[in-house]
Amino acid sequence: MAKKYKGYLIDLDGTMYRGKESIQAAVEFVKKLEQKQLPYLFVTNNSSKRKEQVAETLRNFGVPATADHVYTTSMATASYIAEQKAGASVYVIGEEGIKSAVVEMGLTLQDENPDYVVVGIDRGINYEKLAKACLAVRAGATFISTNGDIALPTERGFLPGNGALTSVITVSTETRPIFIGKPEPIIMEQALEKLGTSKEDTLMIGDNFATDIMAGVNAGIDTLLVHTGVTTKEHLELVENLPTYTVDSLEEWDI
Amino acid sequence: MAKKYKGYLIDLDGTMYRGKESIQAAVEFVKKLEQKQLPYLFVTNNSSKRKEQVAETLRNFGVPATADHVYTTSMATASYIAEQKAGASVYVIGEEGIKSAVVEMGLTLQDENPDYVVVGIDRGINYEKLAKACLAVRAGATFISTNGDIALPTERGFLPGNGALTSVITVSTETRPIFIGKPEPIIMEQALEKLGTSKEDTLMIGDNFATDIMAGVNAGIDTLLVHTGVTTKEHLELVENLPTYTVDSLEEWDI
Structure with a gap:
């Protein structure tokens, strides 16, 4: 008999959909949350899209x-920086989602001598962007990465993820970034605050x-692993911290 | 009383010149080697230039x-691959030096399903190049990096070196590359073979x-550290394997 929860944090890719295909049991599950007026928030390591785009x-x-x-991890990143230094200057490597999140939070985009360097996935990455980031980190900017995902699943196979791009700066400057996205607690604490329910x-x-x-x-926070994406049952036999619950499909989960 | 050596392997940047400025004592030293007909070979981790350009x-x-x-480490890389598999197909991230060395060695440049992936410094790096390299390494290509230098000294400061660019693929594919350049012995063994003198x-x-x-x-191989570049005397107090000899200038070295 599972506990009754008052709020839900929900992953997207592999949980709500797989690439361009929805996962129907997950769609029905969220509809039930809405009907019962249980608050839910989708928490994603995807830094490239604005929240409006994700919702669409x-x-x-x-x-x-x-x-x-x-x-999104972009929102969490911008929020994290603003809490530390309102109006801070930030050099951003990344796509639309992280740039708009930074600007919406009242931070300033700045190429040279910024207070922070932020790296999010950037499929327009080039040497000059990496060079600017390295120079800024060496000059003392705080180094932040939206997430450490090493690979992006695509139709072509696994392409470099943001954690892999971030490593150029980590290796070159011998400075470790602060990671914001899952599995870090930073994004979770911020998401919880927005959701408004307690950890328990x-x-x-x-x-x-x-x-x-x-x-x-x-x-x-208690966890529910759903076997519709990355992690298999075999994989779970090898890990230390088991999820609180495991289901094959969200159809099985009563709210 | 130092031993008399019959052949010399000599670094370039910081030893023969600093940026655009020659180190005169080093120039005179090499002139003496030539006059005494002692064989010498410049050994460089710079993969971007062809040997003719370096000589000029x-x-x-x-x-x-x-x-x-x-x-150059590009020549060593091409030679290393050809020894393993003559005519191998190679996907190259890099500039003119590595591409021409690969072609001159009779290897084939190939974007998809190559036998080898080679990464050298590439100031034209982009996401698609990194993506192709990751896909090839995941498909089983042997992963080689010309050198692990983390930073390039420039007038702007330290920019990302090839070891930093290489890390994108290392991190994303969870596969370590074979490094060819200094401090690896691979480039040294090959340079020695070309120089024609024994290790002793x-x-x-x-x-x-x-x-x-x-x-x-x-x-x-015995070593001589010259304090005209990166490594200071203070730094040497912290290391385990001391150089065989140390001088402030190559003026002090008798051949």
């Missing part, structure tokens, strides 16, 4: 979602043990 | 040098403890 993708899959239901009353749902479940473990 | 730079500084006096009769000269001196140590 979800609605196209039939998921009841507005921008207020979305919490919140469940983190995701398909990826290394990011989603470990994010819950690191933040002290 | 040296001649502009007044150093007696032909392309036959130059051994050869001296490695350089300014950088971590690359030049450790290359000699790893290859079992």
Whole structure:
């Protein structure tokens, strides 16, 4: 008999959809949350999209979602910086999502001598961007990476993820970044604050043990692993921190 | 009383010149080697230039040098691959030096499903190049990096070196590359073969403890550290494998 939770943090890729295909049981599950007026927030390591874009993708899959239901690692990154230094200057490597999140938080985009260097996935990466980031970190800027994901699943196979791009600066400057996204607790603490429920009353749902479940473990939140994405049952036999619950499909989960 | 050596392996940047400025004592030293008909070979981790270009730079500084006096990590990389698999297909990230060395060695440049992936410094790096390299390494290509230098000294400061660019693929594919350049013994063994003197009769000269001196140590060759570049006397107090000899200037070295 599972506990009744009052709020849900939910992963996207592998949990709500796989690439361009929705996961129907997950869509129905979120519809039930909405009907029962249980608060939910989608928590994603994808830094490239704005929250409005993420919500639109979800609605196209039939998921009841507005921008207020979305919490991206870009939002968490901008929020983290603003808490430390309101109006800070930031040199950003990344796409639309991280740049707009930084600007919306009242931070300033700045190429030279910034207070912070932020790295998010950037498929327009080039040597000059990496050079600027290295110079800034060597000059004392605080080095932040939206997430440490090493690979991006695509139709072509696994392409370099943000954790891999970030490593250029880590290796060159011999400086470790602060990672914001799952499995780090930073994004989880911020998402919880937005969701408004307590740790005890919140469940983190995701398909990826290394990011989603470990994010819950690191933040002290109960977790539900759903086998619709990355992590297999065989894989779970090898890990130390088991999820609180495991299901094959969200159909099995009563709220 | 130092031993008399019959052949010399000599570093370039920090030993023969600093940026655009020659180191005069080093130029005079190489002139003496030439007069005494002692064989010498410049051994460099710079993969971006062809040997003819490197020789021309040296001649502009007044150093007696032909392309036959130059051994680049690109040449060592191409030679290493050809020894393993003549005519192998290679996907190359890098500039002119590595691409021409690969082609001159009879290897084939190939973007998809190559036998080898080679990464050299590439100031035209982009996401698609990194993506192709990751896909090839995941598909089983042997992963080689011309050198692990983490930073490039420039007038702007330290920019990302090839070891930093290489790390994108290392991190994303969880596969370590074979490094060819100094301090690895691979480039040294190949340079020795080209120089034609025995290990016992050869001296490695350089300014950088971590690359030049450790290359000699790893290859079992005596070393001379010259304090005209990277490594200071204070730094030497912290290391385990001391150079065989140390001088402030090559003026002090009798041949």
